[in-house]
Amino acid sequence: MLDLLSQVATLKRPKLLVRAARFGIDDYQRDRHLRRVLKxxxxxxxxxxxxxxxxxxxxxxxxxxxxxxxxxxxxxxNVLVAIMGEAQLLRAMTANVTPIT
Structure with a gap:
C-alpha cells in the first residue's frame, strides 16, 4: 500500500485543481463522496x-x-478530493499498524 501512497504523492496536476480539491477535503464524507465518485x-x-x-x-x-x-x-x-481523503485514511491505517518482530 505504501507504493500506492507514493503514486498519490507523485501525482502532478495543475495548482488550481489541487487547491480546489484541498478546499473540499475538510468536507470529505467517505460514505457519500466515495459512492458518488465510484458510482x-x-x-x-x-x-x-x-x-x-x-x-x-x-x-x-x-x-x-x-x-x-x-x-x-x-x-x-470531486475525484481528487476523494483521492486525498482516501490517502489520508490509508496513511492513518498504516501508521497504526505495528510491525511484528
Missing part, C-alpha cells in the same frame, strides 16, 4: 478504492489534456 452502492477498503480512484482520475486528466468537450472540472475536483 457504487458498496464501499470497499481504502486501498482498492484508491486504486479505482486513480484510474478514474487518469481518465479525467486525459480528457482535460485533450481539451475534450466532455471534460467537467467539477467531476475532476
Amino acid at each position: 457504487s452502492e458498496s464501499i470497499c477498503h481504502s486501498g482498492p478504492a484508491l486504486l479505482r480512484l486513480m484510474e478514474i482520475e487518469r481518465e479525467h486528466n486525459d480528457l482535460r489534456v485533450a481539451d475534450d468537450g466532455s471534460y467537467l472540472i467539477s467531476e475532476h475536483v
Whole structure:
C-alpha cells in the first residue's frame, strides 16, 4: 500500500485543481463522496478504492489534456478530493499498524 501512497504523492496536476480539491477535503464524507465518485452502492477498503480512484482520475486528466468537450472540472475536483481523503485514511491505517518482530 505504501507504493500506492507514493503514486498519490507523485501525482502532478495543475495548482488550481489541487487547491480546489484541498478546499473540499475538510468536507470529505467517505460514505457519500466515495459512492458518488465510484458510482457504487458498496464501499470497499481504502486501498482498492484508491486504486479505482486513480484510474478514474487518469481518465479525467486525459480528457482535460485533450481539451475534450466532455471534460467537467467539477467531476475532476470531486475525484481528487476523494483521492486525498482516501490517502489520508490509508496513511492513518498504516501508521497504526505495528510491525511484528
